[in-house]
Amino acid sequence: MYIIPAIDILDKKVVRLREGDYEQVTQYEVTLEEMIEKYQSQGTQYIHVIDLNGAKSDFTNQEYLFNIIRKTDMKVQYGGGVRSIEKVQELIDAGIHRVIVGTQAITNPDFLPQLSKAICGSSKCSDRVVVAIDVLDEVIKYSGWMESSPIKLMDYVDKCLNLGFFRFLCTDINKDGKLGGAGIELYEKLLDHSPFIKLIASGGVSSMKDVEELSKIKVESCVVGKAIYEGKISIEEIKNWNLQSLISI
Structure with missing residues (x-):
């Protein structure tokens, strides 16, 4: 299992939100460039970047983000306001390694089938x-966690799998931004339902113990953000874990 450090950007600042609430923002005195440089110098291969402005359909951060991302050799997993096939292709063309889709995939029943045809013709869906x-309590939330989907969680997973999408970023909203431990029970249910996702x-x-627990249930990777900024997990610990993970593959 690989640890992917997370960097959330709001108004070109590195921040973290509590439970996705834009009114509960913690801003950190470090730049995106500085964080990427730290991770890259420690041998990290992947990084998770979320454009919180983009999530609200405000793309004023995008040029700033792209200029930085183009300068790094790291593989960037990117999300925030990706609501069209054209936007997915634009991000891939800009050098983004993996594009995260969320709200549009849930609200527009044609989006994933169209995306599958457009992207999977040249590569596997889950690779890009x-x-x-x-x-939240097994209910799928979207639009900044303000809306609830009537689609049952496992039915949605099955729909994605049938279209060729096998890689899922699952956030347990009850746990997000609280440093209270990972949502092991939720992830176990997902993996019991579809062990090959x-x-x-x-x-x-919130700690390397949480990372170890996630590794035991065979998740592919985990995203870590606030625990790094709050000093609960060090970059050195991430480096050592990821190196060991690569050796074990």
């Missing part, structure tokens, strides 16, 4: 596209 599933766990990771 990550389907985000934000879950490539699951990226997100939310609540």
Whole structure:
């Protein structure tokens, strides 16, 4: 299992939100460039970047983000306001390694089938596209976690699998931004339902013990953000874990 450091950007600042609430923002005195440089110098291969402005259909951050991303050799997993096939292709063309899709995939029943045809013709869906599933008490939430989907969680997973999407970024909203531990129970249910999915766990990771617990249930990787900024997990610990993971593959 691989640890993917997360960087959330709001108004070109590195921040974290509590439970996705834009009114509960913690801003950190570090730039995106500085964070990427730290991770890259420690040998990290992947990084998770979320444009929180883009999530609100405000793309004023995008040029700033792209200029920085183009300068790095790191593989960037990117999300925030990706609501069209054209936007997915634009991001891939800009050098984004994996594009995260969320709200549009849930609200527009034609989006994933169209995306599957457009993207999977040249490569596997799961290699370039990550389907985000934000879950609160097994209910799928979208639009910044303000709306609830009537689609049952496992039915949605099955729909994605049937279209060729196998990699999921699952956020347990109950855990996000609280440093209270990962949503092990939720991830176990998903993996019990579909053991072969490539699951990226997100939310609540507060220590290397949480990372170890996620590794035991065979998630592919986990996203860690606030725990790094709050000094709960060090970049050195991430480096050592990821190196060991690569050796074990």
